[in-house]
Amino acid sequence: MAGVSFRNITKVFGKDVKAVNNLNLEIKDGEFMVLVGPSGCGKTTALRMIAGLEESTDGDLMIGETRVNDVPPKDRDIAMVFQNYALYPHMTVYENISFGLRLRELGGLFWQLTHAAEAKKVKESIDARVQEAAKMLSIEHLLQRRPKELSGGQRQRVALGRAIVRKPKVFLMDEPLSNLDAKLRIQTRAELVKLHRQLNVTTIYVTHDQVEAMTMGQRIAVMKDGLLQQCDTAEKVYNEPANMFVAGFIGSPPMNFMDAKVENTAGKFMVNCDDFSLPLKPGHAAEKLVGQAVKLGIRPEAIFDAAMNNPIPTTPENTITAEVDVLEPLGHQYIAYLKVGDHSFLASLDAGTKIQIGTNAKFALNLDSLHIFHPETGEAIR
Ligand SMILES: Nc1ncnc2c1ncn2[C@@H]1O[C@H](COP(=O)(O)OP(=O)(O)O)[C@@H](O)[C@H]1O
Numbered sequence: 001m002a003g004v005s006f007r008n009i010t011k012v013f014g015k016d017v018k019a020v021n022n023l024n025l026e027i028k029d030g031e032f033m034v035l036v037g038p039s040g041c042g043k044t045t046a047l048r049m050i051a052g053l054e055e056s057t058d059g060d061l062m063i064g065e066t067r068v069n070d071v072p073p074k075d076r077d078i079a080m081v082f083q084n085y086a087l088y089p090h091m092t093v094y095e096n097i098s099f100g101l102r103l104r105e106l107g108g109l110f111w112q113l114t115h116a117a118e119a120k121k122v123k124e125s126i127d128a129r130v131q132e133a134a135k136m137l138s139i140e141h142l143l144q145r146r147p148k149e150l151s152g153g154q155r156q157r158v159a160l161g162r163a164i165v166r167k168p169k170v171f172l173m174d175e176p177l178s179n180l181d182a183k184l185r186i187q188t189r190a191e192l193v194k195l196h197r198q199l200n201v202t203t204i205y206v207t208h209d210q211v212e213a214m215t216m217g218q219r220i221a222v223m224k225d226g227l228l229q230q231c232d233t234a235e236k237v238y239n240e241p242a243n244m245f246v247a248g249f250i251g252s253p254p255m256n257f258m259d260a261k262v263e264n265t266a267g268k269f270m271v272n273c274d275d276f277s278l279p280l281k282p283g284h285a286a287e288k289l290v291g292q293a294v295k296l297g298i299r300p301e302a303i304f305d306a307a308m309n310n311p312i313p314t315t316p317e318n319t320i321t322a323e324v325d326v327l328e329p330l331g332h333q334y335i336a337y338l339k340v341g342d343h344s345f346l347a348s349l350d351a352g353t354k355i356q357i358g359t360n361a362k363f364a365l366n367l368d369s370l371h372i373f374h375p376e377t378g379e380a381i382r
């Protein structure tokens with residue numbers, strides 16, 4: 001087992017496509033790390049550099065204590081699982097899973113004939129590992145089938161089995177669940193987390209799906225345009241996003257942003273959005289920005305129907321009146337599209353809400369979770 005470190009890693013394609021830009025990231029031994037970000041942000045490139053399928057332009061890549069920049073892929077002791085599981089169609093599941101091991105650990109036919117006893121031992125050990133992996137993935141009953149006789153989910157398990165039996169130092173997974181339907185994706189997601197708990201192997205998992213990232217990662221590394229934006233636990237990234245990009249990318253529906261200005265109204269620090277004004281938490285770093293423009297961020301989950309029983313109290317300070325533009329029922333909640341003056345924003349409301357489209361209603365905002373950002377850099381101010 002081993003951790004993985006990117007140290008000032010840059011990858012440039014052609015003349016000037018910086019797929020990965022000066023990446024510094026330490027993945028701990030045994031950790032489940034998720035790289036997440038929109039398409040094209042450099043996730044796959046970062047993963048392929050660990051695998052040795054892509055050479056870095058600059059920086060040091062470490063697996064454990066070893067600098068692996070010049071170590072060929074086959075000697076890196078990693079196993080990769082892709083979105084396209086690429087099973088051999090003419091082989092059974094058993095053969096697919098054992099193929100790599102047989103290739104690596106068994107000599108050729110001549111060796112097998114001249115070293116019969118040794119060959120038998122190797123075959124038995126391979127068999128034991130295939131059976132163990134199959135059991136772990138609940139595919140023991142499928143071992144004699146061919147890939148075309150399997151469902152998408154079962155095929156993905158076989159691909160996982162092929163990676164597991166190698167007992168690698170590091171697992172790399174590039175959007176391995178993308179080809180599964182929504183229900184199976186959620187189920188397999190949980191199984192992968194469980195599997196990681198059992199195997200405890202360092203795992204780097206790539207996805208563009210922020211829900212997948214939040215639910216699976218012990219830590220999440222959010223990337224944009226080849227640049228690491230923030231790396232922390234799901235809770236931290238959600239509650240204390242480093243900048244507007246992370247704030248808007250993590251969470252669903254996304255955070256609402258509004259132009260605002262910091263004011264000192266009779267000794268009280270406020271963020272003023274023209275149509276309404278909210279008090280800053282005492283001691284907030286934005287108190288130093290009186291008179292300056294900022295971006296105010298409010299998550300849809302931080303907005304409550306003031307007529308209901310809420311986890312936060314309704315006070316004159318935290319309550320605004322808004323027009324209900326659209327209401328989308330989701331069963332357990334409503335997504336409300338609200339309007340105050342020129343501002344439009346989303347609120348996730350409890351399903352018990354009695355608000356009506358086209359009417360005005362009062363909404364209470366959780367003042368503890370207001371986010372303030374620098375209007376140009378987008379950096380969080382807190
Ligand atoms: N082999 C390549 N040649 C040229 N550009 C590439 C190559 N692979 C990736 N890129 C570019 O690098 C950037 C990052 O790509 P990629 O790592 O695949 O992103 P992601 O996996 O996050 O979608 C993109 O702009 C992509 O077009």
Ligand SMILES: [Mg+2]
Binds near residue numbers: 043044045
């Ligand atoms: Mg990719």
